[in-house]
Amino acid sequence: MIVAIIIGCFTFAYIVVKAKLARLALPNDLTWFGPQWSDFLSDYDATWKIAESKLTSKGYNYESIKIDSSNTMGTASETQIHICGNRDNPVLLLLPGIRCSSAMWAAHVEDLVSKTFCVVCLDYPFDLGRSTPGHAKPSVAKGAGNRSKTVTNFAHTQFFHKDDESIETIMAWLREVLEKLNVTEFSAAGGYSLGAYLIFMIALKAPTLLAPKAKVFLAAPPAIFSNFPSLTLMRIASRLVWPKITGLPASRVAERIVRHDYMREVAAGGAIMGQPLDFIDSLVKSWEKKDQIIGQAGSLPPLPFRIRQLSDSELKAVVDAFEPTYMCLEWDIYYVADIAFRRAKEAGIRTRFIEKRTHHFPLNDPKKFHELMIEALV
Secondary structure: OHHHHHHHHHHHHHHHHHHHHHHHOOOOOOOOOOHHHHHHHHHHHHHHHHHHHHHHHOOOOEEEEEEEOHHHHOOOOEEEEEEEOOOOOOEEEEEOOOOOOHHHHOOOHHHHHHOOOEEEEEOOOOOOOOOEOOOEEEEEEEOHHHOEEEEEEEOOOOOOOOOOHHHHHHHHHHHHHHHHHOOOOEEEEEEEOHHHHHHHHHHHHOHHHEEEEEEEEEEOOOOOOOOOOHHHHHHHHHHHHHHHHHOOOOHHHHHHHHHHHHHHHHHOOOOOOOOOOHHHHHHHHHHHHHHHHHHHHOOOOOOOOOOOOOOHHHHHHHHHHOEEEEEEEOOOOOOOHHHHHHHHHHOOOEEEEEOOOOOOHHHHOHHHHHHHHHHHHO
16 A cells, blocks of 8 residues: 555656646747647638638638727727628527637538528637737746746736626627627527527527527537536546646546547447547647647636526526527536436427437537537527
8 A cells, every 4th residue: 555655656746747847848928829829720720711612612701800899808809700601691699619719610600601691600708719808918938048038918807706797798798799790689599518508698698689589509508407517526627727736738638538428429329430539639639739728828818707507587588588499418527417408398498318428429420410500590
C-alpha cells in the first residue's frame, strides 16, 4: 500500500512537471484572435467556405457579417453572423452548443435554406467563433527570454448573476441582433445543448422575439427538464480543475469521455456502424486546436448566465405560446433522461426519446440528427 502511494505521488509529480514545461513552451500572447487562435480560425473559415460554395452554386444567397454589439456585450464587442438564404424568407435562428461555434450548423444550412428559410447562425461573444467580447484592456505578458511585452486582452462583460437577471442581457443582445438585421422576429428557432437552453429561455423570457406558434427545436438542452446528475458535476469539475493542476489541455479529459460515449453507441448499434476510429482522432485534433485557446490562453470569458431546471408552469408557458420539439437522449450526461422525458411529456411538449445515444449524438450520427431537426422545424 505504502509503495503504491509513493509510486502514485511520483507519477503525479512527473505529470505535473512535464505538463508545466510543455505549457511554458507555448506562446504567451493572450490576445483575442492572437497566434493561439490561428489553427482554430483556419478550420472555422474552411467549414463556412464549404457551406458558402454549396449555397451559391445552387443560387442561394450567403452573407458573413459582423455587427456592433457593444451596447449589450461591452465596449468594442462584435457579433459574427452567417446569413444563409433570401432575407425575404422566414428567418430561422440556430444557436450552437458551448465551444462549438456557429460552424456546427454549416453542414445543415443548405437543406434548411431549400425549405425556404433564411437561416441565421451566430457566434457567442463569450465563446469560440469570430465574435468578440467587450472591454479591451492592455496587460503585460512574458515573451521569449522572459522579456515583457504589452498585449491586448479582453475582460468579460460584467453580467448580473442573481436569479434570471443575467439572461436578460442575452435577450437584449438578441434584440440588438434583430434590429441590426432589420428583422422583426424569428419565424423558427433551434439549438443544441447550451444553444437549446437559450432558445427555450428566449421563448420564456423574450417571447416577442419569436413569431406566434413558432416551431422550436430543443436538441439535448442541459437542466431544463432535469437537474444535472451528480456524475456530470464531477465530470465538469474534472474538466475545469485537472487542466489547472497539471497544465494539460482539457481535451485530454474530453477525449476520454467522447471515446467512451462513441464506443458505447457503436456497441449498442447507435452510432454510425463501421465509422472508423480515426473519426474520433479527427475530433480530438480539432479539440486540441480549441485547447490552445481554452486551456492555455485563458482568454475566454466565463459563461455569463446560470443554467437551471425550469418549473412546470414555465414549461407550460412555452407550450402555450409555441410549438417546441424536445430531443431527449437516453445516455446524455447533462440531465436524467427518464425524468426529463417524463416532465416534457407531462408539459405537453412533443418529445423524441432517442435510445442508446449520448450527448455527442450530433457528431456520431449527423445524418440522423439532421433528419430530426428537419422534422421538428419544417
